[in-house]
Amino acid sequence: MISSTLVDGTLAGERRAVARLISLIENDGEEARDALSALYPHTGRAHIIGVTGAPGTGKSTLVNRLALEYRARGVAVGIIAVDPTSPFSGGAILGDRIRMRDLSGDPGIFIRSMASRGRLGGLARTTGDVVRVLDAAGFETVIVETVGAGQAEVEIASTAYTTLVIDMPGLGDDIQAIKCGLMEIADILVVNKADRDGADNTVACLQMMLDLNANASHPAGYHSTDPPAASGSVTSGRHWRPPIIKTIATQGEGTAELLNAIEEHREFLHQTGLFENRERARARSEFMNVLRHDLVERLLTPAHTARIGATVDAIAARNTDPYTASETLVRDILGARRGET
Amino acid sequence: MISSTLVDGTLAGERRAVARLISLIENDGEEARDALSALYPHTGRAHIIGVTGAPGTGKSTLVNRLALEYRARGVAVGIIAVDPTSPFSGGAILGDRIRMRDLSGDPGIFIRSMASRGRLGGLARTTGDVVRVLDAAGFETVIVETVGAGQAEVEIASTAYTTLVIDMPGLGDDIQAIKCGLMEIADILVVNKADRDGADNTVACLQMMLDLNANASHPAGYHSTDPPAASGSVTSGRHWRPPIIKTIATQGEGTAELLNAIEEHREFLHQTGLFENRERARARSEFMNVLRHDLVERLLTPAHTARIGATVDAIAARNTDPYTASETLVRDILGARRGET
Numbered sequence: 001m002i003s004s005t006l007v008d009g010t011l012a013g014e015r016r017a018v019a020r021l022i023s024l025i026e027n028d029g030e031e032a033r034d035a036l037s038a039l040y041p042h043t044g045r046a047h048i049i050g051v052t053g054a055p056g057t058g059k060s061t062l063v064n065r066l067a068l069e070y071r072a073r074g075v076a077v078g079i080i081a082v083d084p085t086s087p088f089s090g091g092a093i094l095g096d097r098i099r100m101r102d103l104s105g106d107p108g109i110f111i112r113s114m115a116s117r118g119r120l121g122g123l124a125r126t127t128g129d130v131v132r133v134l135d136a137a138g139f140e141t142v143i144v145e146t147v148g149a150g151q152a153e154v155e156i157a158s159t160a161y162t163t164l165v166i167d168m169p170g171l172g173d174d175i176q177a178i179k180c181g182l183m184e185i186a187d188i189l190v191v192n193k194a195d196r197d198g199a200d201n202t203v204a205c206l207q208m209m210l211d212l213n214a215n216a217s218h219p220a221g222y223h224s225t226d227p228p229a230a231s232g233s234v235t236s237g238r239h240w241r242p243p244i245i246k247t248i249a250t251q252g253e254g255t256a257e258l259l260n261a262i263e264e265h266r267e268f269l270h271q272t273g274l275f276e277n278r279e280r281a282r283a284r285s286e287f288m289n290v291l292r293h294d295l296v297e298r299l300l301t302p303a304h305t306a307r308i309g310a311t312v313d314a315i316a317a318r319n320t321d322p323y324t325a326s327e328t329l330v331r332d333i334l335g336a337r338r339g340e341t
Numbered sequence: 342m343i344s345s346t347l348v349d350g351t352l353a354g355e356r357r358a359v360a361r362l363i364s365l366i367e368n369d370g371e372e373a374r375d376a377l378s379a380l381y382p383h384t385g386r387a388h389i390i391g392v393t394g395a396p397g398t399g400k401s402t403l404v405n406r407l408a409l410e411y412r413a414r415g416v417a418v419g420i421i422a423v424d425p426t427s428p429f430s431g432g433a434i435l436g437d438r439i440r441m442r443d444l445s446g447d448p449g450i451f452i453r454s455m456a457s458r459g460r461l462g463g464l465a466r467t468t469g470d471v472v473r474v475l476d477a478a479g480f481e482t483v484i485v486e487t488v489g490a491g492q493a494e495v496e497i498a499s500t501a502y503t504t505l506v507i508d509m510p511g512l513g514d515d516i517q518a519i520k521c522g523l524m525e526i527a528d529i530l531v532v533n534k535a536d537r538d539g540a541d542n543t544v545a546c547l548q549m550m551l552d553l554n555a556n557a558s559h560p561a562g563y564h565s566t567d568p569p570a571a572s573g574s575v576t577s578g579r580h581w582r583p584p585i586i587k588t589i590a591t592q593g594e595g596t597a598e599l600l601n602a603i604e605e606h607r608e609f610l611h612q613t614g615l616f617e618n619r620e621r622a623r624a625r626s627e628f629m630n631v632l633r634h635d636l637v638e639r640l641l642t643p644a645h646t647a648r649i650g651a652t653v654d655a656i657a658a659r660n661t662d663p664y665t666a667s668e669t670l671v672r673d674i675l676g677a678r679r680g681e682t
Contacts, residue, residue, distance in 0.1 A: 033664050040662030054396050056512070152493045171397070276657070283657040287649075290667040295640055296633050298671055308628075316617070316624040321381030323374050326631040330639055 003031050007038045013138045015110065022112055025129045036129055039136040044279075046078070046135035047266055050160030051145040052153060052182060057166040058192045062249040062258075063145045069255045070141055071108055078134030078142040081113040082127055082156055110134060125289040127156050128282075158185040159282045161275065162265045164258075166190045167206065169198035183209055186242045188261050194246035194254065206244050238272045240265065299333050344372050348379045354479045356451065363453055366470045377470055380477040385620075387419070387476035388607055391501030392486040393494060393523060398507040399533045403590035403599075404486045408450055410596045411482055417449040419475030419483040423468055423497055451475060466630040468497050469623075499526040500623045502616065503606045505599075507531045508547065510539035524550055527583045529602050535587035535595065547585050579613045581606065640674050 006024070009017025024032035053059055060081070067077045114127060127144060134142045144160055146153035157163055165186035183189075183206075191202050243261050247254030269275035300308075311329065314320045347365070350358025365373035394400055401422070408418045455468060468485060475483045485501055487494035498504055506527035524530075524547075532543050584602050588595030610616035641649075652670065655661045 037662045037664045040656075040664075041659050044659055056395075056397065280653060280657045283663070284649075284653045287653055287656055287663040287666060290663045291641075291649075291670060292633075292637050294667045294671045295637055295674070298675065299636055300632075308625075308632075312621060312625045312628055315628055316621045318382050318385055321378045322624070322628045322631045323378045323381075325628060326635045329632060330635045333636070334639065 003034045003038070006031075006035050010035070010039060010133060010137050011042060015107070018110060018133060018137050019112075021133050022130050025126055025133070026114065028126075032129070036132060039132060043132050043135040046131070046139055046142045047162070047262075048131055048135075048160040048282075049141065049143045049262060050157030050163040051143060051166065052157035052163070052185075053166030053190075054171060054182075055147070057168045057171075058249050059145055059147070059166050062166060062190065062192055062247060062255075063143055065247075065249050065252050065255040066143065066259060067109055068252075069259045071106060073259075075141055076108040076139045077110075078131075078137075078139035079109070079111045080127060080130050080134070080142065080144045081111070082123065082144065082146045082153060110137070110139060123152055124156050124159075124285075125293060128159070128286045128289070154182065154185060155285075159285050161269060161278050161282075162187045162262050164188045164190055164262075166192050167202060168193040169196040169202045187240065187265050188258070189242050189244045190247055190254075190258060191244060192247045192249050195248050199246060203244050203246065210241060210244075238274065240268055304329075304333070344375045344379070347372075347376050351376070351380060351474060351478050352383060356448070359451060359474060359478045360453075362474050363471050366467055366474070367455065369467075373470070377473060380473060384473050384476040387472070387480055387483045388503065388603075389472055389476075389501040389623075390482065390484045390603060391498030391504040392484060392507065393498035393504070393526075394507030394531075395512060395523075396488070398509045398512075399590050400486055400488070400507050403507060403531065403533055403588060403596075404484055406588075406590050406593050406596040407484065407600060409593070410600045412447060412449055414600075416482055417480045418451075419472075419478075419480035420450070420452045421468060421471050421475070421483065421485045422452070422454040423464065423485065423487045423494060451478070451480060464493055465497050465500075465626075466634060469500070469627045469630065495523065495526060496626075500626050502610060502619050502623075503528045503603050505529045505531055505603075507533050508543060509534040510537040510543045528581065528606050529599070530583050530585045531588055531595075531599060532585060533588045533590050536589050540587060544585050544587065551582060551585075579615065581609055645670075645674070 006017050006021045010021055021032060021035055024035070051059055051063055063079060063081075067079055070077045112130060114123070114130065131142050131144065144157060146157050163185050165182045165188075167189060168191060189206050189210075191199055191206070193199075243264075245254055245258045245261055247258060249255070269278065307329065311320070311325045315322055315325060347358050347362045351362055362373060362376055365376070392400055392404055404420060404422075408420055411418045453471060455464070455471065472483050472485065485498060487498050504526050506523045506529075508530060509532060530547050530551075532540055532547070534540075584605075586595055586599045586602055588599060590596070607616075610619060648670065652661070652666045656663055656666060
């Protein structure tokens with residue numbers, strides 16, 4: 001009942017329905033699941049943009065500007081800010097407030113901050129679900145911005161069709177190391193705060209890293225799902241070298257160029273057929289997250305709670321070890337199921 | 342065969358055995374598993390310290406200094422640098438090189454950088470395994486430093502017995518939001534780069550946040566496994582208010598005070614019995630990671646590869662959705678097992 005109202009409302013683009021459905025998703029309710037199943041055939045129209053980069057590079061401001069630029073061109077935009085370093089409270093709400101000043105009141109924009117709850121993997125699954133809801137609700141562009149810079153966030157951003165990695169002049173050494181990792185998932189590189197000293201230096205440095213990557217087996221912008229690049233000119237039309245865009249997000253400078261670059265990448269993906277690869281990779285990642293979750297949920301029932309508690313006690317007391325204990329429990333769980341009639 | 346040599350070598354503290362075993366763990370070999378089972382009864386002696394904080398705060402330098410201070414006091418130290426934003430290559434090696442200048446050649450120190458490979462959850466499991474190896478090899482203190490600042494990294498750091506959160510003067514707005522999340526897992530707060538302008542301001546700000554938290558239901562330093570704090574003075578002896586330590590890691594200033602604070606927290610945990618809670622929480626987290634992994638591995642056999650591939654195609658084509666497809670596959674997998682004889 002609730003579910004079909006939410007589905008109809010979401011498909012009609014009603015904000016209250018969208019917001020309620022997202023809340024259901026965050027609370028991990030079964031209702032959300034039915035609604036998501038019903039909405040799924042209506043998804044696949046939105047272009048999904050992932051935005052990541054070290055903290056302090058001005059991602060949020062840049063995403064706001066990008067959203068305003070999309071709005072100026074008449075495109076409806078959904079923004080999901082993934083805030084995974086606030087596992088307990090607070091951060092997500094704060095993020096919503098900061099954003100509201102520029103963007104509130106426009107029905108063509110929907111913003112949601114998501115804090116992580118529960119265990120690893122949950123955030124990736126939930127973020128994917130919220131992307132699907134905004135897609136079904138008619139938002140033509142969905143921007144997924146990760147506030148933190150960690151494994152989970154990089155994985156979430158890199159399941160987008162177009163991934164932006166944000167850099168800035170004058171970052172420290174350990175951020176430099178983080179950048180190396182991020183380079184490999186970038187479709188577009190952004191040097192934000194480009195009015196600061198050393199901006200051209202940062203651009204030159206990124207160019208050099210791209211040159212190095214171009215000669216390596218995994219060029220920048222390569223996704224593990226892309227077909228292997230054959231040598232020679234046959235596949236050269238399918239190679240994408242990430243452009244480097246300078247922006248000053250606080251003043252809106254470079255935002256139009258950035259949006260154009262995103263559109264170019266989108267066209268490139270469609271023209272080369274690489275879009276289907278990314279869509280398939282996204283579908284696989286999403287499906288495997290759901291499948292793993294469902295398998296564990298189905299097998300680890302409340303009936304096992306006491307048994308798990310006793311096992312944890314035994315492990316903490318060094319009477320057994322996690323590996324042996326897991327093997328025993330897995331055997332019992334699967335064996336018991338086999339014996340059911 | 343290999344396994345028992347590695348176990349004996351590790352227990353004898355032989356570096357080559359330790360390094361080989363860690364490589365086996367990273368490659369996810371079954372041999373490593375047997376070795377880990379055999380080593381587990383010999384673990385539980387090391388004090389595990391988690392170090393996290395926004396990038397740029399100087400975590401690595403501080404961890405190096407802390408390690409040198411432990412060495413000066415005759416304590417053997419293992420360091421695991423978790424570098425999760427380099428999902429593909431490079432970062433981990435870089436990290437090892439930077440560290441080596443100060444610390445190489447000392448047999449009482451073992452340093453390993455770990456990049457994430459494979460999917461979410463894998464890093465947490467692997468890091469736990471490497472902690473266990475260093476513990477069994479006789480390192481009395483094991484420091485787990487996370488390079489990134491994301492959900493996975495926060496979870497990894499917070500399974501330590503003592504969690505340090507590193508801050509510094511003059512961080513930007515979005516890092517401020519990250520800090521709010523990190524505050525809740527901190528046992529000790531460090532203001533590094535304390536010779537910079539605004540250090541006292543940063544300390545005052547953290548004090549204020551601690552005051553706010555002290556009145557909230559979940560005080561700082563509270564772990565979800567700690568018993569709920571009753572009102573009144575009964576449990577006041579069990580309350581730990583995170584101290585704030587100023588350091589200048591590049592000059593080694595404040596490192597001795599930081600080490601003393603860690604030792605005080607360790608004593609506090611043991612005297613109050615909270616240590617057992619944390620050990621149990623760590624054991625639970627570790628066990629559940631292994632158990633979930635094992636259940637999925639056992640059930641998703643290569644026989645399902647073709648079926649999963651076809652399902653992903655159908656999802657990408659919007660002929661089905663991930664939730665319905667997962668339910669069908671889970672039913673088939675568990676139903677088929679039931680039918681086995």
